[in-house]
Amino acid sequence: MESRKRVFRQTKDARQGRLRGARMAAATPASESDLQSTQETSTITPQPETELGPMDLAPGPLVAVIMGSQSDMDVMNGAVEELTQRGISHEVTVASAHRDPDKVREYARAARSRGIKVVIAGAGMAAALPGFVAAYTDLPVIGVPIKAKNTIGDGTDALFSIVQTPPGVPVACVAINGARNAAILASRILFA
Numbered sequence: 001m002e003s004r005k006r007v008f009r010q011t012k013d014a015r016q017g018r019l020r021g022a023r024m025a026a027a028t029p030a031s032e033s034d035l036q037s038t039q040e041t042s043t044i045t046p047q048p049e050t051e052l053g054p055m056d057l058a059p060g061p062l063v064a065v066i067m068g069s070q071s072d073m074d075v076m077n078g079a080v081e082e083l084t085q086r087g088i089s090h091e092v093t094v095a096s097a098h099r100d101p102d103k104v105r106e107y108a109r110a111a112r113s114r115g116i117k118v119v120i121a122g123a124g125m126a127a128a129l130p131g132f133v134a135a136y137t138d139l140p141v142i143g144v145p146i147k148a149k150n151t152i153g154d155g156t157d158a159l160f161s162i163v164q165t166p167p168g169v170p171v172a173c174v175a176i177n178g179a180r181n182a183a184i185l186a187s188r189i190l191f192a
C-alpha cells in the first residue's frame, strides 16, 4: 500500500495532476471497446493528488516485467531499477513463449484481474514473448528487443520479431536493450 501511495506522491506526472485518467480506468476495469464507449460520455471530476484513488487499492503490482530467459536479466534490470526509482510497484517473471507457452498464456490471461496495468516483455532472438502476451491480454504491452548471445544482426532479430507483430495485436517497441525507456513509457501510460 505504501509503495502505491508513493506512486502518487513522487512522480513528476502526478505532480502535474494528470492522474485522473488512471483513476478512472482503475475504477472501471474494462475491455478496449468499453473504454471507447465511456470516452464519449464520461465526466471527469478532478481529485486532489493526496486523495487515494481506486488504483491504490488494487491488490497486486501495477507493472509486470517478464522476460524470456534468466540471461535477459542484466538488460531487463534497467527497467526494474527505473520502476523502483519511481516508486512504481512491479513484479519480475522469467518465462519463455517458446519453452513455457502454457505458463506465459496463463500469466497473460490473469494479468488484468490481478491489477496489472502495463506489461513490459523482453526477449532476444525470435522474440515472440511480447506478441504472445499481447495475444492473451488487452493490457498495453511494451516489448524490449534484447541482444542475445547468439543474436543474428546485433539484436535486430529480436527487434524485427517484436516490431512486426501483426495487425490486431499491438505491441509497443523500444530500442534494442532499451529496458529503461520501457519503464519510463510504462510510467507515462499509468499516468496518462
Ligand code: AIR
Binding pocket: 067, 068, 069, 070, 071, 072, 096, 097, 098, 099, 122, 123, 124, 125, 126, 127, 128, 146, 147, 148, 149
Ligand atoms: N528466448 C527464449 N525463449 C524464446 C526466446 N526468444 C530468448 C531469450 C534470450 C535468448 O532466447 O529471451 O534472449 C537466449 O536464451 P537462453 O536461455 O538460451 O540464454
